[in-house]
Amino acid sequence: MKHVGTKTIETTRLILRRLELTDAEMMFRNWTGDDKVTRFLRWDAHKTIDDTKNMIQQWVNNYQYDTTYYWGMYLKDGEMIGTIGITITSEYDFKGELGYKIGSRWWSQGYSSEAARAVIDYMFCNTDIERIDAFSSVENPASKKVMEKVGMHYEGLLRHYYKTRDGFHDCTLYGIIRNEWEQIMRSDIIKKYFQAWINKDIEIVKQTFSENALYSECYGPEYHGLSQIVKWFEDWNNRGQVLEWTIKRILEQNETLIVEWYFKCNYDGMVDGFDGVTIADFDDDMRIVKLCEFQSKAEHYYPYEA
Numbered sequence: 001m002k003h004v005g006t007k008t009i010e011t012t013r014l015i016l017r018r019l020e021l022t023d024a025e026m027m028f029r030n031w032t033g034d035d036k037v038t039r040f041l042r043w044d045a046h047k048t049i050d051d052t053k054n055m056i057q058q059w060v061n062n063y064q065y066d067t068t069y070y071w072g073m074y075l076k077d078g079e080m081i082g083t084i085g086i087t088i089t090s091e092y093d094f095k096g097e098l099g100y101k102i103g104s105r106w107w108s109q110g111y112s113s114e115a116a117r118a119v120i121d122y123m124f125c126n127t128d129i130e131r132i133d134a135f136s137s138v139e140n141p142a143s144k145k146v147m148e149k150v151g152m153h154y155e156g157l158l159r160h161y162y163k164t165r166d167g168f169h170d171c172t173l174y175g176i177i178r179n180e181w182e183q184i185m186r187s188d189i190i191k192k193y194f195q196a197w198i199n200k201d202i203e204i205v206k207q208t209f210s211e212n213a214l215y216s217e218c219y220g221p222e223y224h225g226l227s228q229i230v231k232w233f234e235d236w237n238n239r240g241q242v243l244e245w246t247i248k249r250i251l252e253q254n255e256t257l258i259v260e261w262y263f264k265c266n267y268d269g270m271v272d273g274f275d276g277v278t279i280a281d282f283d284d285d286m287r288i289v290k291l292c293e294f295q296s297k298a299e300h301y302y303p304y305e306a
Contacts, residue, residue, distance in 0.1 A: 001091050004126045005066035011118045014111065016071035016084065019059045023072060026080040028052040031103035040137050041101070042164060069123070073102065073115050081106045084115045086123055086132065094130035096123065100146070107142065113149040120150055124181045133175035135161060147174035151184045186257055186282055187250050193288075194261070197233075197242040205233050210287040218276055218295035240267035255282045263295075 009016040019027075031037045032046045032055070046052050062068040070085035082102030089097050098119065102112050123129050135158060136143035148154075152174035160168040189208060196204035206226065209215070215223040215232075223229045244264040251258040257280045264273035276295040283289045 001088065001094055002128045003066040003088075006063060006069055006071060007122075007126075009071065009118050009122055011114050013076065014115055014118070015074045015076065016115060016118060017074065018063055019056045019070070019072045019083070021053060021056055021060065023080050024049055024053045024056055027056065027072075027083075030079070030081055030105070031101060034104055036104045037101055039166070040140050040143070040164060040169070042162065044165060069096070069119070071115075071119065073100075073111065081111060082115075084112075084119055086119060086129075088129075094128060096129055096132050098132050098134040098147075112143075112146045116146055117150045120176065120181065121185075124178060129178070131175060131177045133173060135171040135173045137169040137171055139169065144172055144174070150176075151180065152176045153180070182286070183252055185286055186252065186255075186280075189282075189286060189288070190250065190257055190259055190278070190280060191247065194245040194247060197237075197245055200237050202230065202233060205230060208288055209291075210283055210285070210289045213288055214290045216290075216292040218293035236267075240265050243271070244273070256280065257282070 006018050008018075028046060028049045028051075032052045035045045038045045046055075059068075059070050062070070067088055069088075071083065072080050073082040073084060074080050082100065084098075084100040086096040086098055089095055098116060100112050100116060120132055123132060132152075133155070134147050134152060136147070138157075153176065155173045155175050158171040158173050161171040162169055192204055193208045195201075196208075209226050209229055211226050212224075213226055213229060215229050217223075221232075223232050242263070242265045244262065246262045248260040248262065250260075257278075259278040259280065260275075261278065262273065262275055264271070274295050274297045276293055279292045279294075280288050281290040
């Protein structure tokens, strides 16, 4: 496997970075000393800050190896609220296991899902990992929700899979493989692109298309290359405002997305709306290389209804 080690990741609300010994006080106060957090772990809550320092030191020692993927979760103000990591379970099979812990004060606020999505993206973008799985006790439904929110799929029940102070636990197993992650990424890219029209965000447009992309509008015009697409976006938004671009559904076949939508705009003072379909082809770098739009301006009517 290709490895890159633990590098800093920034999300909307979090900084994920390597643990440091100076984090011990926060870590002990916020979660390692909390019985509620360690209930589903194989080890008991720490009794002293020295226990936490020893744990951190083990991870600090492991950071010298690029096969180590373990981050502290920090709010933007620097407060440490948990940890998250990927354990490489098989180099030969290109697979790893996701695990996370977060202080009880930050439960049910989406932080674990935000961190987990960022770490999964990091692994698939920067390594050649093929599969990431995770498991949680059936008595811990909050953890299961995290796995579902980040796009992992339920794969089965593992009976008496591991033991804690409360005894043996049955666990639910979730997993995600590379092509499933790629599908999620392509869907996210097209959603952000549609939203970019509403927000007039040209930077998203620049990130969405390849340099040699072809864009075919639903009423005829074609734009060849990123520079023409950007100029069209700027010219159009100088005269108009997208009021709504609602995605009804997304279908996927290999590297192609088919998107059904409703579009409404104010252009040169005239408000118009219509249904349509976009067909978008992506390259291996997750950029759109060809996009074709088709529209239906006819009003719907029902000739056989009374």
